[in-house]
Amino acid sequence: MAQKPSIPKGTRDFSPTEVAKRNYIFSTIKEVFEMYGFQPIETPSFENSLTLMGKYGEEGDRLIFKILNSGDFLKKVEDDLLISKDSIKITSKISEKALRYDLTVPFARYVVQHQNEIEFPFKRYQMQPVWRADRPQKGRFREFYQCDADVVGSKGLWQEVEFVQLYDAVFSKLKLTGTTIKLNNRKILAGIAEIIGAKDKLIDFTVALDKLDKIGAEGVTKEMLDKGISEAAIQKVEPLFNFKGSNQEKLKQLQQLLTTSEEGTKGVEDLKFIVDNIEMLGLQTANLDIDVTLARGLNYYTGAIYEVTAPQGVKMGSIGGGGRYDDLTGIFGLKDMSGVGISFGLDRIYLVLEELNLFDAVELPKPKVLFINFGEKEAAFCMKALVTLRKNHIKSELYPDAAKMKKQLNYANRRQIPYVVLVGASEVENNKYTLKNMQTGEQQVCTLKELLEITS
RNA sequence: GUGGUUGUAGCUCAGCUGGUUAGAGCGCCGGAUUGUGGUUCCGGAGGUCGCCGGUUCGAACCCGGUCUUCCACCCCA
Numbered sequence: 001m002a003q004k005p006s007i008p009k010g011t012r013d014f015s016p017t018e019v020a021k022r023n024y025i026f027s028t029i030k031e032v033f034e035m036y037g038f039q040p041i042e043t044p045s046f047e048n049s050l051t052l053m054g055k056y057g058e059e060g061d062r063l064i065f066k067i068l069n070s071g072d073f074l075k076k077v078e079d080d081l082l083i084s085k086d087s088i089k090i091t092s093k094i095s096e097k098a099l100r101y102d103l104t105v106p107f108a109r110y111v112v113q114h115q116n117e118i119e120f121p122f123k124r125y126q127m128q129p130v131w132r133a134d135r136p137q138k139g140r141f142r143e144f145y146q147c148d149a150d151v152v153g154s155k156g157l158w159q160e161v162e163f164v165q166l167y168d169a170v171f172s173k174l175k176l177t178g179t180t181i182k183l184n185n186r187k188i189l190a191g192i193a194e195i196i197g198a199k200d201k202l203i204d205f206t207v208a209l210d211k212l213d214k215i216g217a218e219g220v221t222k223e224m225l226d227k228g229i230s231e232a233a234i235q236k237v238e239p240l241f242n243f244k245g246s247n248q249e250k251l252k253q254l255q256q257l258l259t260t261s262e263e264g265t266k267g268v269e270d271l272k273f274i275v276d277n278i279e280m281l282g283l284q285t286a287n288l289d290i291d292v293t294l295a296r297g298l299n300y301y302t303g304a305i306y307e308v309t310a311p312q313g314v315k316m317g318s319i320g321g322g323g324r325y326d327d328l329t330g331i332f333g334l335k336d337m338s339g340v341g342i343s344f345g346l347d348r349i350y351l352v353l354e355e356l357n358l359f360d361a362v363e364l365p366k367p368k369v370l371f372i373n374f375g376e377k378e379a380a381f382c383m384k385a386l387v388t389l390r391k392n393h394i395k396s397e398l399y400p401d402a403a404k405m406k407k408q409l410n411y412a413n414r415r416q417i418p419y420v421v422l423v424g425a426s427e428v429e430n431n432k433y434t435l436k437n438m439q440t441g442e443q444q445v446c447t448l449k450e451l452l453e454i455t456s
Numbered sequence: 457g458u459g460g461u462u463g464u465a466g467c468u469c470a471g472c473u474g475g476u477u478a479g480a481g482c483g484c485c486g487g488a489u490u491g492u493g494g495u496u497c498c499g500g501a502g503g504u505c506g507c508c509g510g511u512u513c514g515a516a517c518c519c520g521g522u523c524u525u526c527c528a529c530c531c532c533a
Contacts, residue, residue, distance in 0.1 A: 006506090006523085006524075008524095009523085009524065009525090057531095059457095059530075059531055059532090060531085060532095062457070062531095063531080063532090102533090130533085132531095132532080132533095134531075134532075135457085135530095135531095136525080136526085137526070137527065137528090138526070138527080139533075140532075140533080141533090144533065145533090146533065317532070317533070318532080318533065319533070320533075321532085321533070343533070344533080345532095345533030346533085347533075348533055349533090372491085372492090374491075404490075405490090405491060405492055405493080406489080406492080406493065407493095408492095408493085409492065409493035409494085410493060410494080411493095412493075413493055413494055414494095420492090420493085422491070422492075424491055425491095426491095434491090434492095436492075436493090438493075438494090441492090441493085443492085
């Protein structure tokens with residue numbers, strides 16, 4: 001054998017079965033998106049580096065796949081820059097394009113670029129692959145799909161309510177019961193930071209708080225101290241380290257904690273609006289849970305923050321996330337355009353459904369009838385019958401070679417084709433077909449019309 | 457990006473403290489059975505042991521590098 005072929009780290013091939021299962025998830029999400037009034041768009045796999053760089057923080061920039069310029073790209077770089085070995089500076093000279101890192105930033109770019117054609121509020125959905133130069137792990141790939149739905153041009157909180165319903169609708173439809181939709185609000189986090197007098201350390205504070213369930217109160221305290229947040233300040237938020245009870249109880253506690261913070265109070269009000277209305281409307285299978293530790297990385301969130309986790313017992317990171325960003329298009333020059341959106345992580349949902357055996361309903365597209373090939377003459381006769389069957393939407397095919405019957409029947413077995421048609425010299429002569437049911441083994445001689453009736 | 461882990465036939469895996477022609481099951485191909493499958497029996501093909509280098513009389517096994525897998529951190533879907 002020649003050199004063994006391989007695919008790059010963190011990428012995958014998908015078999016027919018896997019594609020069928022993935023399509024099942026895609027179509028379920030798509031159906032619900034459209035039910036809620038979203039319209040699809042698509043954007044290029046790669047963007048100008050300028051569009052992407054600096055939008056995901058320093059860490060994000062590192063994880064963006066850069067595309068090398070074509071041509072003799074090193075010629076244009078000054079000698080002293082090359083000698084300096086400054087990767088970041090050199091990269092900006094030799095790479096002007098980069099692979100899409102998420103769907104939100106390209107969407108913001110799209111909105112700004114097409115603002116005159118768009119009807120606002122604009123509700124779009126997008127299901128495309130994104131690429132990250134991350135180290136792969138379970139449920140973590142370098143090429144994976146996101147399924148996003150966003151609304152721009154509206155500040156109404158009903159949108160936030162609808163997204164909770166939408167999450168619930170998709171996961172219920174996929175029979176993935178017991179998911180938890182975690183809800184928080186950036187304004188609450190800001191309010192807390194304000195109260196403890198660490199407003200300038202909001203990011204450090206939230207990142208530390210986000211790790212609560214992972215490293216515990218002690219670990220969080222330590223990390224906050226390391227980041228320069230005072231002990232007195234940490235004591236003020238101590239109640240949050242053990243934040244339990246119903247959503248309404250949590251809201252009350254937050255209200256009290258944040259009375260002196262205008263922003264925090266607004267955050268609690270927003271949160272209460274969502275929680276109250278979801279309680280009024282009800283959910284099918286998901287749980288809604290206020291989680292003040294939730295501080296999804298992307299620092300453009302300004303209002304609601306969502307994160308969905310798999311049912312208890314399934315070891316998987318979040319399978320969806322989202323939130324509101326008041327000024328995402330601002331960086332591209334379009335001010336005052338508020339947006340809110342959510343994302344489904346297709347690949348992780350796949351792994352969760354696989355683990356819980358929830359793919360029963362998915363069937364591989366396969367033919368219903370296989371014509372055994374006896375030779376040129378007989379094959380020609382079968383081809384004519386195939387035209388009729390296919391016109392009647394019966395998936396069918398002729399075995400391409402006049403191979404041994406054992407081989408052809410084996411092929412039908414393996415592909416689980418329920419019917420086989422045998423046409424030899426005598427059938428051709430009498431214009432008849434021998435139809436064999438592969439499950440029962442029964443067979444009968446019939447006309448084309450009967451063949452059609454039985455197999456349809 | 458940091459630390460660890462994994463790689464032997466198409467697949468799942470054996471392979472002793474380094475020792476001569478590297479094994480099994482499943483799958484594949486052929487035959488028993490040239491118009492009747494899933495069973496059974498018989499036979500066969502398929503591996504520079506991830507790759508490169510080193511130590512050694514001798515390496516799948518030891519050492520270094522590299523790629524890949526999975527895991528923890530970072531970050532995130």
